[in-house]
Amino acid sequence: MSSPSPDRLSVPPRRTKPIRPLSDSEQDTLLRIADTLIPAAGSNPKASDVPEFLPYLHLALAARADVFNAVIKAVNDLTGVSDDDLRGALKRMWAEDKFTFDPLSAIVAGAYFMTPQVKELIGYPGQHRDPAGLEDAANELETGILDPVIERGPIYVSAAGE
Amino acid sequence: MAAEENSATPVVVDVLVVGAGPSGAVVTHTAATAGLSVVCLEQGDWVNPSDFPANFPEWELLIQHDWAHDPNVRGLPSDYPVDVEDSDMWPVMFNAVGGTSIYYGAHWPRLLPSDFRVKTLDGVAEDWPISYNDLKPYHDEVDEFIGVAGVGGDTAYPEGLDYPLPPHPMGKPGVKAAQACNKLGWHWWPGTMSIASVKHKTLEQCGRWGTCEWGCPQGAKASFDLIYMPQALKAGATVLTGARVRKIVTGDDGLATGAEYINRNGEVVFQPARAVVLCANGIGTPRLLLMSANDQHPKGLANSSDLVGRNLMLHPNCTALGVYDEDLESWRGPFGQLIHSMQFYETDKTRGFVRGSKLHALPTPGPLNAIEAHRERDFDDLWGPAIHDVARSARNGILWAANTEDLPEENNRVTLSDKLFDSDGLPAPKIDYRISDNTRKLLKFTVDRMVEAHEAAGAKYVITQELWIDQPGHLLGTARMGDDPATSVVDSYGKTHDVDNLYIADGSIFVTSGSANPTCTISALALRVGRKVTENVTARKAQA
Numbered sequence: 063m064s065s066p067s068p069d070r071l072s073v074p075p076r077r078t079k080p081i082r083p084l085s086d087s088e089q090d091t092l093l094r095i096a097d098t099l100i101p102a103a104g105s106n107p108k109a110s111d112v113p114e115f116l117p118y119l120h121l122a123l124a125a126r127a128d129v130f131n132a133v134i135k136a137v138n139d140l141t142g143v144s145d146d147d148l149r150g151a152l153k154r155m156w157a158e159d160k161f162t163f164d165p166l167s168a169i170v171a172g173a174y175f176m177t178p179q180v181k182e183l184i185g186y187p188g189q190h191r192d193p194a195g196l197e198d199a200a201n202e203l204e205t206g207i208l209d210p211v212i213e214r215g216p217i218y219v220s221a222a223g224e
Numbered sequence: 225m226a227a228e229e230n231s232a233t234p235v236v237v238d239v240l241v242v243g244a245g246p247s248g249a250v251v252t253h254t255a256a257t258a259g260l261s262v263v264c265l266e267q268g269d270w271v272n273p274s275d276f277p278a279n280f281p282e283w284e285l286l287i288q289h290d291w292a293h294d295p296n297v298r299g300l301p302s303d304y305p306v307d308v309e310d311s312d313m314w315p316v317m318f319n320a321v322g323g324t325s326i327y328y329g330a331h332w333p334r335l336l337p338s339d340f341r342v343k344t345l346d347g348v349a350e351d352w353p354i355s356y357n358d359l360k361p362y363h364d365e366v367d368e369f370i371g372v373a374g375v376g377g378d379t380a381y382p383e384g385l386d387y388p389l390p391p392h393p394m395g396k397p398g399v400k401a402a403q404a405c406n407k408l409g410w411h412w413w414p415g416t417m418s419i420a421s422v423k424h425k426t427l428e429q430c431g432r433w434g435t436c437e438w439g440c441p442q443g444a445k446a447s448f449d450l451i452y453m454p455q456a457l458k459a460g461a462t463v464l465t466g467a468r469v470r471k472i473v474t475g476d477d478g479l480a481t482g483a484e485y486i487n488r489n490g491e492v493v494f495q496p497a498r499a500v501v502l503c504a505n506g507i508g509t510p511r512l513l514l515m516s517a518n519d520q521h522p523k524g525l526a527n528s529s530d531l532v533g534r535n536l537m538l539h540p541n542c543t544a545l546g547v548y549d550e551d552l553e554s555w556r557g558p559f560g561q562l563i564h565s566m567q568f569y570e571t572d573k574t575r576g577f578v579r580g581s582k583l584h585a586l587p588t589p590g591p592l593n594a595i596e597a598h599r600e601r602d603f604d605d606l607w608g609p610a611i612h613d614v615a616r617s618a619r620n621g622i623l624w625a626a627n628t629e630d631l632p633e634e635n636n637r638v639t640l641s642d643k644l645f646d647s648d649g650l651p652a653p654k655i656d657y658r659i660s661d662n663t664r665k666l667l668k669f670t671v672d673r674m675v676e677a678h679e680a681a682g683a684k685y686v687i688t689q690e691l692w693i694d695q696p697g698h699l700l701g702t703a704r705m706g707d708d709p710a711t712s713v714v715d716s717y718g719k720t721h722d723v724d725n726l727y728i729a730d731g732s733i734f735v736t737s738g739s740a741n742p743t744c745t746i747s748a749l750a751l752r753v754g755r756k757v758t759e760n761v762t763a764r765k766a767q768a
Contacts, residue, residue, distance in 0.1 A: 070269065070301075071267070071268050071269040071300065071301045071302040071319075071320075071465070071466055071488075072268035072269050072270075072271050072300055072301075072302045072318070072319060072320035072321075073269075073271055073272075073275045073300075074290040074291065074298070074300060076280065076286075098607075098608075099607045099608070099611065100611055100612075101608060101609060103609035103612050104612070106612040118281070121281070121282050122282060122285055124282075125282040125285035125286050125290070126285050126288065126289060128289045128290075129289075149608070152603075152607070153603045153607075156603045156607070157603070164599070165288075167595075167607065168285065168288060168592065168595075168596070169285070171591075171592055171595050171611065171615075172282065172284055172285045172592045175284075175591040175592055175615055176281045176282060184591060184612070184615050184616045184618075184619075185551070185616065185619055186555060186590075186591050186615075186618065186619065187555060188281065188555075189278045189283065189433050189434050189435050189555065189557075189589060189590070190431075190433065191431035191432075191433060191442060192431060192432045192433075192556060192557075193429055193430065193431050193432060194392060194393050194421070194430070194432060198393035199390060199391045199392060199393040199394075199414070199421070200390075201393075202393055202394055202399060202414075203375070203391075203414070207399065207402055207403065207406070208375070208402075208413075208414070210406050210409075211379055211405075211406075211411055211412060211413065212377070212379065214379065214409075214411070215379060216379050216380075216381075216382070216383075217379055217380055217411050217566065217567075217570075218336050218337060218338070218379075218380055218381055218382060218566075218570070219336070219337065219338040219345065219570045219571075220337060220382075221337040221338045221340060221341040221344070221345060221355070221356065222341075222355075223337060223340065223341070223355030223356055223357055223358070224337035224355065224356040224357050224360075224382045
């Protein structure tokens, strides 16, 4: 509560852009990392082939601004690693430095699964308002699903006082 | 930063409430509607349903840090650090109007009759000074007020338990989990939740967003900023946000005279009151009592028993995530409890431990959350071509989770940290907490049962977690109630034994934890405390 006091004490500010723009080199390497962690498989496109992946990658970096510097440092460290060696390098990071690998991979995967194309592909409609129908709960219970529990009767332990 | 004294003295209020979470909202409303003047001090501020992460596409990333459950991760201006260096678990809370109910899953089970008589029945811990029936009318009143949704007649409870609103559908995951329980011959019941299944007072109808534990964007969940506190304001109560209480002040006669708080400008303000009610949760309340030590109360206020801060109980949680072949539409909420099972709630000594656990089945919303749940897999089983199938598993999951009963132990406690301080220079609470052998056995037993439930339902595979270190935010027992001032901090009405006009109404006053999610019981106790505060303050004013 020390001054200067922010406007919102219990709500973090929402960022929609990374704390700084990525250099071309950083972006290229991050896309190569994304394609290594999320390659094409069957009907699933690799990360960089998804049309809107890049803007969502920027949104993901903004959402995890707390780890931006650590993640970009790791990206820069991998800049000179060839495509052939990148999977091995990422696997080493996974084994030896989870505090970098976990947020890096969360940002990449988070961006991929935010894109409308991939959401549709995996059948994820996103969190949204979807109120229940008036009879939905009653219809479930009318199947008799709860009857065995009711037939067994009370199971509580009496403690004299209830 | 040193706070500056503010010389302007506010008027004396009848009741000063510290903390605007569930208990604070209930007490504030109870006293205000009785015609008393009430000020509620809250270190956080208001949060709108439109603020919550589920409103945004990046919600699964936002909940990893900016909206994390753990205040040490989140680090909002309203938060204070929690020193967990010597703790097996990290107590979590949310600091805002509505308190941690902003983030709770709105499971709404009452304690069972046996919970009040653990010493008598099982020879451990202590009995409560009240019984199941003593609390029942307060439960019924709170349930009616907030619009609890459920099916009456739960066989885990004595007769007479019913709810004002119709139940939520269990959905495909809930039905599948229920069918497995039937196959195993277990108790289960459609999930009882403090989420409005139809529009109710200041609550909207549930929109099944599936993000209850990260804030309800619909405004349907009974977080206490949306129910009770709005009605308290209408009745004339005042809520001061950005008001961090640093000390309860007592006079020469030993009575509480009010509280000092630090406002948004960094000024210290004294708010005088005829009675003070602490509702700052099972961590914040003992912290404040210990910070209020003075010459008359060198061990901290209301601490002649030396029990302030002791007997911390945290309900260690465990989970078993099952992934199924069929599409269960597990992105759909509510992310409360679709069903619950009390099959293993009571003591069965053949299991090798006492007391038990409450199980609940939930959906598994979000592809990134699914990936996070598979983090323990080998690299090649998650990263690379495998990731596509793991993400799809989010539609096909059922999460069985459980609270385990944590017995009170004096060495599990809250003290004041000498290493960590909040943004106003006040000492952080320090947590000393170790999980007992009894609880370890209980956790393992419960995980095994949840795996059994998944196997009975035909899960493809199951991922278990025997302890969630940063869940569930059930902060209990640190100023327990009792009839004997030598072995308890407050009486059964929350009045401290040592200070006649100082009350506690939050989870601190639990004697044992049960394994039922506690906000239901906290709210009923708060109503009972609030009624007594109102009665006593009204009587004092009449005598004056």
